[in-house]
Amino acid sequence: MKIGKLLFMAAAALLLVACQSAKEVPYMTNIDQIPTAALTAASTQAGDFTIKPGDMLQINVAGSNADAVRPFNKLQYLPTTETGSYTRNYGDVSSIYYLVDDNGNIDFPVLGKLHIKGMTKNSLEDYIASLLHPRYLNEKPSVECRIQNFRVFCIGDFNAPGVIQAANGRLNIIEAIAMCRDLTLQGRRDNLMLIRTDPSGQRYVKRINLNDANFITMPEFELQQNDILYVQPNESKARQSWSSPPQLAWGLGLLSTAMSVITFITVMAKK
Template structure:
């Protein structure tokens, strides 16, 4: 009888521990629906759409000509950006979550940018590619064979909640994914709810769109919101039960379960 009860004790303890470990893996594993084998799984990404320039965006605009002095007034208005901020400086801002001061041309409330020499140019609603072409068309009227560089100077993404480094991040380019943003924020903590990540996107008309993502499922790659836009906000909800307290509770229950079975074994053995 003693041997039989001991075997049952071992078996039940093993089952409990197995369930605990399996549930933990399920809760914290990204894209759990993908195969664990070496077989390649092809995933169709959501369609990338270039972000549109919005009111209050800040743009870096530079015009290069054979005579640098002639376009100096335009380029100097970019402040530190035009002065040649190094990529290492930009990377430091990204990794620290420091948005710092963005230098460049502000898109005013009417959607216009005021550029020295060129005058007022309406850029709201255009992609940076379209805006560059429009500025270049204007620059041709004043310069010979101008080359225009135009990009976002404040493509900001905010990541809040259960991540390692919550904050606002200025992206080095405008093709940014949900995973990129989470990566810049140092990944989710063990307390982050991976199956209910919230994206908040504010439209130009003042409305707010809220989109939920399940990072446990690879369907996230197919979402039309997988690629982010400037000023998007990501919120990672905490788990209802903190992992530490959950683990402590599970450990306590196992200890009680083991103690009860041990007591039963001792009583049965003594009776026999």
């Protein structure tokens, strides 16, 4: 009877360890506790990236009068001889995109050099529209800005780590994780590392707990171009990295646990 109780206690201890590990796997365990207002406020920040040196931008200026806005576009519209309408002349890449130089400037047609480092997508669109109307255009134009080299680097314990490219310049942490086919079971969900370079060129690290749903209300939830996401392995995988092959480490760990339980039962049975 005494040995039976000891076996039950040992099994219960192992079960508790397994349950603790299982608690570290789910995401956003407290999502129901996040106020709706906080979720709504976070969603309104989506898609407004911050411009930095090295960004490759496509900026289109449109209006009801195609001839009036044509000088302000790198993407030129050439008249067709048959219909009198306009077709796009794409040319090479350098003739379409604006490269933000190290000082945060671009050379814009007619307007010349513009300092745009630190601006957001929306603020740049409004800024260019204000420069064009009413000085050059009789009506306020429609300005659209897109980033062409938006990349996020995902390394560590993802199932499919790699470089993610977002054509529309929008990507959040959950989308990045999904595109990497989730974290491995050994990846730490309580300590996702986000490495970001701010517009001044300074790098900083933000640690994010994916188990806590509050991370979706953080400014860092919306990723910026050239962000780095690093998933650390948990302690069990870190220990396995010292052994080869992994199956050997798993077998030795299981054997060690079994021996510990047997020793514990034997000692207690003699008392």
